[in-house]
Amino acid sequence: MTARGTGRGRRLGLTRDKVIAKAVTMIDRDGPDAFSLRKLATELDIENMSLYSHVPNRDALLDGVAEALLSEIDFSGAGNGTWQERVRAHCVIFRAAAKRHRKAFPLMLTRPTKSPAALEAIRSALGSFADLDLSPKERVHVLRSYNAYLIGTIMRELGYTVSLSPSTMDPARCRERTAEIAADGDALLRAVAPYLAVSDHDAEFGYGLEMLIAGLAARLGVPYDGGPSQTDAHHGCGGTRA
Missing domain, CATH: 1.10.357.10 (Tetracycline Repressor, domain 2)
Incomplete structure (x- = not known):
């Protein structure tokens, strides 16, 4: 019952910094909405409860992620x-x-x-x-x-x-988007449409x-x-x- 538990985490040398580093990797890959402590524990190959030896809850973990991201700047x-x-x-x-x-x-x-x-x-x-x-x-x-x-x-x-528009667009779609913006006939929109259609x-x-x-x-x-x-x-x- 403890093969993936706290004891295993200690044997693997698991620390708060390593837990947060793995969380950063997962969030960078999947986004914050897809992130959960359960998924984090699975990727670390430990039981959920073992995480609480390093972070008290999800909010504290996300605070740690934000701090880690800022610390690397x-x-x-x-x-x-x-x-x-x-x-x-x-x-x-x-x-x-x-x-x-x-x-x-x-x-x-x-x-x-x-x-x-x-x-x-x-x-x-x-x-x-x-x-x-x-x-x-x-x-x-x-x-x-x-x-x-x-x-x-x-x-x-x-x-x-x-x-309004993505940073990259094929020429045909770009011309189509320009026409869409200028379609209502407004003089101001017509003038800027070729530039408003894309973003640099x-x-x-x-x-x-x-x-x-x-x-x-x-x-x-x-x-x-x-x-x-x-x-x-x-x-x-x-x-x-x-």
């Missing part, structure tokens, strides 16, 4: 350069981490932000604005504005929010981020550095990239 590369360069670096690093864990990423957003890893992510973001003339209250406003853009953009890119996530992410940076610079009356050179342009349905 290295924000050290976002600590150099001007404030505008630091903002870009922080956002790029966070987006890259989200894309590495497309199915598990929402857990980083929905679990409590009290872990050391979560606080480090916040500290890194605040550090981007450290040399700006902002009150503590204003820093929080700026932080939340950037987070809202960053998280919303990533969630749309990963398919967790409604998007890299170009859109960069464009929106630069708008935020330029807007903050203008609000504070400081120079905007113009952003990185744009070598990749979104030319819409049927177009090419320069």
Whole structure:
């Protein structure tokens, strides 16, 4: 009766970190909705009750998963350069981490932000604005504005929010989608239809981020550095990239 029980878990050297690592692998593979402690125990080849030696319940395990995902993000590369360069670096690093864990990423957003890893992510973001003339209250406003853009953009890119069109589409379907958008005859929709029909996530992410940076610079009356050179342009349905 104990072949797959607590004793076996000890013989296998099972630890909390190993339990959480396996949970991350499963959620990355199957998504959080398909995840359960029973399935986790099966994959670890132990009895369900053995898990409780390492995590008290499912919520605690998911908190651990979120912390593990945040802990692996290295924000050290976002600590150099001007404030505008630091903002870009922080956002790029966070987006890259989200894309590495497309199915598990929402857990980083929905679990409590009290872990050391979560606080480090916040500290890194605040550090981007450290040399700006902002009150503590204003820093929080700026932080939340950037987070809202960053998280919303990533969630749309990963398919967790409604998007008019996918990032890739064959030319025939692209032309069909363009016609669908322009079908009601509205002049504004007709004008943007070829571009609204498809999504270039890299170009859109960069464009929106630069708008935020330029807007903050203008609000504070400081120079905007113009952003990185744009070598990749979104030319819409049927177009090419320069």
